Amino acid sequence: MTRTYDLLVLGGGSAGFAAAIKGAEAGRRVALVEGGTIGGTCVNVGCVPSKTLIAAARARASATRPAFEGLGVHAVAPDWPAVMAQKRALVDELRQAKYLDVLAAYPTIEWVRGQGTLTGTDPVTLDVAGTTLQAPALVLATGAEPWAPLIPGLADTPFWTSSDALAAETLPEHLIVLGGSAVGLEIGQLYRRFGVAVTVLEALDRIVPAEDQEVSDALTGYLREEGLTVMPGATVQAVAYDGRVFTVTARVDGQVRTVTGDRLLVATGRRPRTAGFGLVEHGIEVDRRGAVVVDAHLRSTVPTVYAAGDVTGQAMFVYVAAAQGSVAATNALGLGPVANDLDALPRVTFTDPQVASVGWTEAEAERQGIPCDSRTLPLAYVPRALANRDTRGLIKIVAERETEQVRGVHIVAPEAGEMIQVGVIAVKYEMTLSDLTQLYFPYLAAVEGLKLAALTFHKDVAKLSCCAGA
Secondary structure: OOOEOOOOOOOOOOHHHHHHHHHHHOOOOOOEEEOOOOOOHHHHHHHHHHHHHHHHHHHHHHHHHOOOOOOOOOOOOOOHHHHHHHHHHHHHHHHHHHHHHHHOOOEEEEEEOEEEEEEEEOOEEEEEOOEEEEEEEEOOOEEEEOOOOOOOOOHOOEEEEEHHHOOOOOOOOOOEEEOOOOOOHHHHHHHHHOOOOOEEEEOOOOOOOOOHHHHHHHHHHHHHHHEEEEEEEEEEEEEEOOOOOOEEEEEEOOOOEEEEEEEEEEOHHHHEEEOOOOHHHHHEEEEOOOOEEEOOEEOEEEEEEEEHHHHHHOOOOOOEEEEEEEEHHHHHHHHHOOOOOOOOOEEEEOOOOOOOEEEEHHHHHHHHHHOOEEEEEHHHHHHHHHOOOOOOOEEEEEEOOOOEEEEEEEEEOOOHHHHHOOOOOOHHHHOHHHHHOOOOOOOOHHHHHHHHHHHHOOHHHHHOOOOOOO
């Protein structure tokens, strides 16, 4: 039996849903093919479970180590199963509300359960458990999966992926984390705040290596103050497991170090999920990491096949996946052309304090060959941070020397993820330092720090009165 549609979407996560909704809004019949749990990475094993556990860990840290006098709370052992049960309830609630209920709201979207395999491209044909689906175009949205490096002995151990760490029923005594970027640091810190000893090994010379050097240095210090052992420049040579203890051997600063723990989290990145769908067999090019090669309109090397989200190997953020799903479907249905615009893309690492950035770092500005200056404002100069009695962090702005156009904003702060959108707007719309300083910023709000940081290019903010007066 062959079932025909206007658009096929392979994958039921954020990118796939955005593509399917775009098709439905255009009045087209869409088949959404998903054989696993609906909702993809973000709601099930990524953003939602991690951020709610991070919030729980922060609440415990605030209670047991308060910044304000007279508010000390006696530390008690956390009820980890209760925390995890609440996490599961939130995941179930959002999966229902944001995916299953959304499907019910669009009668022209049909969820076809099962793994889809590409069997033709003109028209696009998928086989799903013996049923043939056909449409003029396909949007690939099969996502990505955790990737583990080829370290001797690692494959023979029961190491954790991030999904495992966010679903664990018991707390370990010592968690070893391979990888010092967002996922490893977020999970490592939340476990530390629940009383677990944590060691983070990062192969490069600093953690969050995509961020500005000052940002990396600051976050390293704050994590170490909380008791995490952070070891950048650690080349892991071997991993062993004796049924109870993991032993990781690494070379750090020219010396061989051995780290032992009862759990090992491998947080060394993700790779696009493209194997087993018949893509390469039908002429769809993938790169060395397995990502579908796409053009500016998210079209693959086969004209009837588009791709969106993590499977493209581009910025692996859920908000990018959703935006790309809409772009891919628009173009696949002939409603475009719409370009895939990744300019002024914000990044957030949800540690505490958070790290958020947009645009160029100092090093990137130098590579661009455009003379730039930068200023760094410690949070100790931001009134809101003083009122909160939490001055951990900084705000750094990179601006062109001649025009003073804002080219990059980098923030370390408890609320960095909320503050960065002002930086996104500044970079996206080519604002100058003067444009920023002339805006009204509410007092006392953390985001006022961006105005203060902009003022530091020409003034000593220590000599200003309140409200970031210009």
